Structures are given as C-alpha cells and as structure tokens.
Amino acid sequence: MAETELERAEKRYAQAKARLQGLKNREATRQRKLDTRRKVILGGALLDLAERDSSAAAMLDRLVRNLAREQDRKAFADWSVPSAPPAPDIDGTS
Template structure:
C-alpha cells in the first residue's frame, strides 16, 4: 500500500476528506454571513423606500388640503375620495373632521374676533 507523507492511502483519504469538510464548512459559514449582509442591505433599502413613500404621501396630502381650502373643486374631489374609504379603522381617523374649503375658511375668518389694524403687531418668531 503506497504512503503519502508517512501515511498509508487509507489515512491519506481520511485526511483529505477531513480537510475538505473543514473547508466546506468555512465556505458555508462565509455564504451565510454574506447572505445576512445582503438581507440587511435589502432591509435598509426597503426602509428607505418606505420612508420616501411616506414623505411623498404627506407632502401630497398637504398640497391637496391646501388646494381644497382655496378651491371648491379640490374640496369636492377630497370629499369624493373620503367617501371611497371602506375600512372602518380608516374611516374613524376622519370622524368629526371637516374637509377644508374656501367656504369653511371664510366662515372661520368671519367668526374670528376682528382687531383694528393699529393694534395688530407682526408675529414674533421665538428664538431657539
């Protein structure tokens, strides 16, 4: 039976298989680590995308509310959109809320106490 570095062929095969098993385990461990890195990267990208989507919705919502307070057409569209809400929990968020409209804005202004122009002071911005 031939020997390799003082080992017979049977021992040599065991040595090669053990070495293979260790290397394989190391490669599998690296693969698992890289998969974890990839999953973390995907999660960060998805989180950033969700934040951007939320910001867009907030900005668009603000624009729509502003437009509705100045133009009855937008107020009617907003009312129609609110009528399309079907989920109870979503509808509850708008209970008692009035769609802003020019009519609502003008009635709020007419109900506000009127001060003379002389007594009105410019608004002060608080310092930090």
C-alpha cells in the first residue's frame, strides 16, 4: 500500500519535531555545563580570595554555616575555610 501525501507529511513533521527536541536538549545541556563551569570558577576565585582576605574568609565561613540543605552542609562537614593572614596593623599599635 502506498503512502499518502498526508502520511508522508505527518512523518516529516514527526521527524522535524524530533530534530527540534534534540536541538533543545543539546542547548539545555550546553547551558547547564556553562552554568556549572561558572560556579566552579567563581568558587575557586572565592577560595583564593579567602586565603588572602580575612573578610572574604569570614563571608565564606558564614555562607557554609548558613547552607539551607542538609546534604549541602554534609559536603562541608570535614572542610575548613581557608585562613587569611591577619590584616596589617595600620596605626602601628600592637
């Protein structure tokens, strides 16, 4: 039995719809990977800054202590905030 024009059009439509969904899925994956990369880079920059700046170290400590999700807090159970060297004494009294 020969395919009708309507059946061929429906088949092409289904194939195009599947291609479109595949493109959407690949773009969503690309965006998630980019988002994860940005978070890793910013996290590393924050850790680096915390090693050099005591106020950044305090902020990082506060962020970790205030994590809302239990599973997130567990990830930091055995971790300590990098300690920054003490700030120089500006007025010379110590």
